[in-house]
Amino acid sequence: DAGVTQSPTHLIKTRGQQVTLRCSPISGHKSVSWYQQVLGQGPQFIFQYYEKEERGRGNFPDRFSARQFPNYSSELNVNALLLGDSALYLCASSMDRYYGYTFGSGTRLTVV
Amino acid sequence: AQSVTQPDIHITVSEGASLELRCNYSYGATPYLFWYVQSPGQGLQLLLKYFSGDTLVQGIKGFEAEFKRSQSSFNLRKPSVHWSDAAEYFCAVGSPFGGSQGNLIFGKGTKLSVKP
Numbered sequence: 001d002a003g004v005t006q007s008p009t010h011l012i013k014t015r016g017q018q019v020t021l022r023c024s025p026i027s028g029h030k031s032v033s034w035y036q037q038v039l040g041q042g043p044q045f046i047f048q049y050y051e052k053e054e055r056g057r058g059n060f061p062d063r064f065s066a067r068q069f070p071n072y073s074s075e076l077n078v079n080a081l082l083l084g085d086s087a088l089y090l091c092a093s094s095m096d097r098y099y100g101y102t103f104g105s106g107t108r109l110t111v112v
Numbered sequence: 113a114q115s116v117t118q119p120d121i122h123i124t125v126s127e128g129a130s131l132e133l134r135c136n137y138s139y140g141a142t143p144y145l146f147w148y149v150q151s152p153g154q155g156l157q158l159l160l161k162y163f164s165g166d167t168l169v170q171g172i173k174g175f176e177a178e179f180k181r182s183q184s185s186f187n188l189r190k191p192s193v194h195w196s197d198a199a200e201y202f203c204a205v206g207s208p209f210g211g212s213q214g215n216l217i218f219g220k221g222t223k224l225s226v227k228p
Contacts (some may be wrong), residue, residue: 004155033216042116042202042218043156056215091154092216100146101216103155 002026004093004104012110013081021076021107025093031055032074033101034066035090043090049074081111114139115205118219125193126227127143133188143205145186145218147177150200157199162186163208173197199225213218 005024013019027033031050036042048056049068068074072093078085088108092101117136127130137143143161158192160181168181177188186203200223204216 029143035216038221042204043216044222045215045217048215058215092156101160102158103148105153105155108153 004091004102006089006104006107008107009105010108010110012112013060015081015083016110017081018079019081019109020079020092021089023074023076023091023093023104025072025074025091026102028092029095029102030072031094031096032068032072033060033094034059034074034076035092035103037088037090037106038088047077050087073101074091076108083111086111114143114205114217116205116217118201118222118225120222121220122225124225124227126193127195128144131188131190131193131197131199131224133203135185135186135188135219137184137203137205139184139205141208141216142181144158144208145177145179146204146206147171147188148204148218149173150202150221152199159188159192177190193224193226195226195228198224200224206224225227 007022033048034046037043045058047066052068063079066076088106090106092103094101115138146161147159150156159175160169162169162179169177199222203219204223206216
């Protein structure tokens with residue numbers, strides 16, 4: 001069975017640009033969450049979507065946005081990139097919280 | 113404020129030795145508790161989780177964790193470490209209530225090195 005898939009795996013962007021990261025959850029999983037992991041730190045929650053509705057938002061600026069599609073895949077958008085946005089962006093999916101969350105391998109974003 | 117503390121940034125153990133990684137949390141109620149492992153450049157793999165019931169939880173790869181309510185702790189243990197266990201380990205808590213299901217709060221992680 002395919003796990004959580006994220007694309008692209010690596011990305012280099014220039015300050016001020018915009019980026020879109022993609023996530024396909026495990027088949028049957030309706031919940032998708034996004035996390036930012038800065039080097040040397042634990043992941044920080046950005047967004048959670050369930051059945052295409054936003055169910056949670058972390059302490060991130062409005063430059064960060066996301067959406068979930070009818071097939072439960074999701075996109076994370078970041079506008080006006082800053083150097084500090086350089087991080088590993090992780091997507092996690094679940095059927096519901098009782099089953100835990102399965103993470104993808106992430107997208108490594110470097111802003112130069 | 114809700115938080116997770118992993119007091120040990122880096123631990124080195126010899127192969128075959130026992131391991132205990134510490135995790136303490138601050139939360140308004142008893143949260144859902146998780147341990148994840150991350151190999152370099154990879155995503156997170158769930159080792160085990162605790163929601164309720166028996167306070168000793170068995171996970172994958174021979175790991176177990178014990179929930180101690182009085183100490184607000186959820187320490188991860190393994191009786192005999194293998195070289196392949198070298199990785200970074202993250203403790204996380206989640207809300208036991210409704211609402212934002214995906215809002216896990218992670219500790220900063222403990223990096224485990226294994227000596228041959």
